[in-house]
Amino acid sequence: MSRIAYVNGRYVPQREASVNVEDRGYQFADAVYEVVHVFNGSYVDEEPHLDRLERSLRELRIPMPMARIALRKVLREVVRRNRIREGLVYMQVSRGVARRDHAFPNEPIAPAIVITAKRIAPYQEDIGKWSGEAITQPDIRWGRCDIKTVGLLPNCLARQAAKEKGAIEAVLVDENGMVTEGAATNFWIVDAEGRLRTRHLDDHILAGVTRKALMALLKDENIVFEERAFSLEEARHAREAFITSATSFVKPILKLDGKPVGDGKAGPVVRRLHALFTRHVKGARNAA
Ligand code: PDD
DSSP, rough: OOOEEEETTTTEEEEOOOOOTBBHHHOOOOOOEEEEETTTESSSSHHHHHHHHHHHHHHOOOOOOSSHHHHHHHHHHHHHHHTTSSSSEEEEEOOOOOSOOOOOOOSSOOOOEEEEEEEEOOOOOOOTTTTEEEEEEOOOOOSSSTTTTTTTTTHHHHHHHHHHOOOOOEEOOOSSSBEEEESSSEEEEETTTSSEEEOOTTTOOOEEEEHHHHHHHHTTOOOOOEEEEOOOOHTTTTEEEEEEEEETTTEEEETTTTEETTSOOHHHHHHHHHHHHHHHHOOEEEEE
């Protein structure tokens, strides 16, 4: 069965789906996106993803392609037509199609929207199998990483470098030796003193939906954490490390640049947070 994509108002077989060659997303990466996890037929954190989509669009002065209520309907239709219970839904909105010119078109143009969905293997609750290694890479991205744009070439290069080393993520390090985030995840540590930390939010990292959802769970459980940047050196001496994202949820990182983090096993903190987040995922009630 061919996958079905939603493209500017139509549901089409994905292999026939296409966008205009002068789409500004294609020409300039003038587009934003979201990835939402579907677990057992329900969306995980759908509303915060839609909030962030709206924010990214606002920051770039691209109008919403449709009202949120309509967007929710289309998301459900894409999931239904692709018969997905475990999967990832991808939505992308570009500024639209215009004769190539760096500045925005003078006349307002309609934003272009594409939504696709793919099946993934069911979430692996066994933390041993849900772990991986990371490498470090210089953070060579632009100054507005808080906007979830499709301009992901530095992220792709970093992920490729990780893949070539058998790692699942590249942890990005800025010119001051401070860790920003993963190529497609937020990065957390339990530092040498036992403090649970992740970098504070600003223009240099994405405000992860999973990061925020985990923080709400931490508050509920009275688990102390700090939003404070840490250096690569501190990460190298961490007791534990893990990544968060819509695709990874809470995923232990057992080695950094080939060297074990702590004792090289998923530690007590990440085990607890993984279990907490698994409960959150299983409690997702927004039917897809
Ligand atoms: N990536 N940081 C970056 C650079 C990301 O690309 C992502 C998500 C995150 C985590 O955000 P969230 O928890 O909202 O998924 C952090 C998605 C999954 C992707 O590009 O596929």
